[in-house]
Amino acid sequence: MYVAVKGGEQAIANAHQLLGDRRRGDRELAELSVEQIQEQLRLAVDRVMSEASLFDPELAALALKQASGDTIEAVFLLRAYRTTLPRLAVSEPVDTSAMRIERRISATYKDIPGGQILGPTYDYTHRLLDFMQLAEGEIPTPARAEQALESCPQILELLNAEGLIEREADDGSEPYDITRDPPDYPVDRAARLQMLARGDEGYLLSLAYSTQRGYGRNHPFAGEIRIGQVEVEIFVEEFGERICIGEIPVSECQMINQFGGSREVAPQFTRGYGLSFGHNERKTMAMALVDRALRAEELGEPVNSPAQQAEFVLAHADSVEASGFVSHLKLPHYVDFQSELELLRRLRRAHAASQKAASDEEVI
Amino acid sequence: MTRSQRQRILALTPRERLKSRWTALGIDRPHRRVRGPETGMAMVRGRMGATGNAFNLGEMTMTRASVTLEDGPLGHGWVRGRDFHHAELIALIDACAQQDDLRERIDAELIAPLADELATRNAEASRTAAATRVDFFTMVRGE
Structure with missing residues (x-):
């Protein structure tokens, strides 16, 4: 018989509160702003937008903040937000x-x-930790050539x-979406x-x-x-x-x-x-x-x-x-598991019985 | 200047900058919203190999607004992102630019200087990139 169980509301609420606490970290330190993430963790922001399939740097930065820097969680958040928006237009292919x-x-x-x-490339950097980044120093403005490109x-x-x-030529076909x-x-x-x-x-x-x-x-x-x-x-x-x-x-x-x-x-x-x-x-x-x-x-x-x-x-x-399908394994599978346990016990009983029958035959 | 040429300059100008330039013009026409502002998405497309068939790259947020002046013309604005004020301001300027008495002033005193500012910003960015251009020189070995 299957008995529906409820519970955990308080535990979940408290867990979310604890998550918020961990996300904030040491209250003695200044809180990270979304603008700071957007400006100073640009490559993370760009990755989130790319994989969420939604270009919006501010929201991607917010997602990263909310996800405590977990890229995949941030992608999930932004992808979910995407479903709340209507599509107003389709662009011309960018040139x-x-x-x-x-x-x-x-x-x-x-x-x-x-x-x-x-x-602005990381190529040709020595991949040595730059301990100057531990201190807050002045960053020089980039060089500027006389002539434009x-x-x-x-x-x-x-x-x-x-x-x-x-050749890559356009045959005018409407792309699959x-x-x-x-x-x-x-x-x-x-x-x-x-x-x-x-x-x-x-x-x-x-x-x-x-x-x-x-x-x-x-x-x-x-x-x-x-x-x-x-x-x-x-x-x-x-x-x-x-x-x-x-x-x-x-x-x-x-x-x-x-x-x-x-x-x-x-x-x-x-x-x-x-x-x-x-x-x-x-x-x-x-x-x-x-x-x-x-x-x-x-x-x-x-x-x-x-x-x-x-x-x-x-x-x-x-x-x-x-991540959705892998993570779903964390959800309660109590009944599934009970049936597996039941099956395993039956198989073991059958196995023990046949072992016993075999050894009885040997004795005879 | 066409409406789409104005729209381009207005969309590529940061909202705060646009707002202060527009306010300085002192054009104050009562208007009301007829559509939006509303935020949605545009599906951004690319081309295979840059020149081939189109494909869907991903979406971007965008906002659109339409306003009407009391004495008639409709104005429309579209802009990247979720800024209602920016979209509505573009729509208002578009509506005002439909008025014969305002068009020349808007083009000369708003759009033209904003286009210059845009060109200057782009040139500066281009010169910054140009400073990272590689100058190769050949090492002569031996004699």
Whole structure:
């Protein structure tokens, strides 16, 4: 017989109070403000927005504060908030070629039009703990060149002009939207990129790493990485044209990979693409590698590594879904467990009986 | 100047800056809200390989507002984020700019200087990025 049980209200209320206390920490210290998180933990904020699939730095910072810095919990909070908002518009595809560049590098050409622009990067730091950060010191303002940047064309367009890389042309097709229709495998590249864009960075990073170690090798080069501001435009009926509603920072990675080709098409480089809200360079690199791996079937390559298996990769990429299902194991499973216990006892009784029967036979 | 050109400058100007510039103009037209302000989301799209087919990158918060002046014209405003005041202010300025007696002043004394400020901010950011551009030099080895 199953008897419903209630209880725990007081314990839960007190647990939440204790959580609030731990989140606040030592009351002798100043409380962390959302503005401080937004300004001083930018990369954490950007990661939360990217994986929550909602660009709003203030709310992402609030989510991080509320989650005591737990990225996955913060992503969950922001994703949940997202469901309370109506969708008012769909943007025109952002034009990353017109980006206001803050960082832009290529690993395939040294001399590129516009130059290699390092921007605010952790590359070339020594990865030694900087004990100066323990003290509150003056931070010098960054250097400023005499001249503004020259125009920075997309590096892959240089290869494109020679026909050395597959073309990416717009056929005008309306992209699949996984937030409106759940993914139905196999999914097309638009749906894959949408799912990768909100995928957990750690997960994508590991899968990308696996392709480099030989599980779905695709010989990548970082053709170009660019980070900066792009304008977001929406079409409005009221004006009968596109309008700009603001700028957002994005990161883009264009990977160049080894050859495809066919009887009709001469051998050419293939592409992998990564795009993300905010400053998320590692994420976009991983995304580009996994995007390319997932194109194996389309490019006629054998599909025999984990990173090439779309349903496996995509169905497990979302940290909100993954943590939800793993975390549900904490919920009461008292009845399930009772039935397992019952079954186990029965099996053990049967096992003991057959053992006894066997030993009785030996005696005879 | 078209409405969408004004809208762009107004959306790219921080709200506080816009507010003080607008207040300085001393244009005070009674208006009422006809829609919103309301906050929702825009689905932001990207393109595969920057030039290929569109895909859905993720959503962003946005706010829209529409107002009407007592003597007629409707104004609309849209802006990134959740700032009701910013969206409503854009809508009000858009409505005022429909008035023949105000349009030139708004364009000359508000939009043009804000466009200049925007260009200056962008140029400064660009020069800061340019200071991190690598100058390669070649090491000659041996003789």
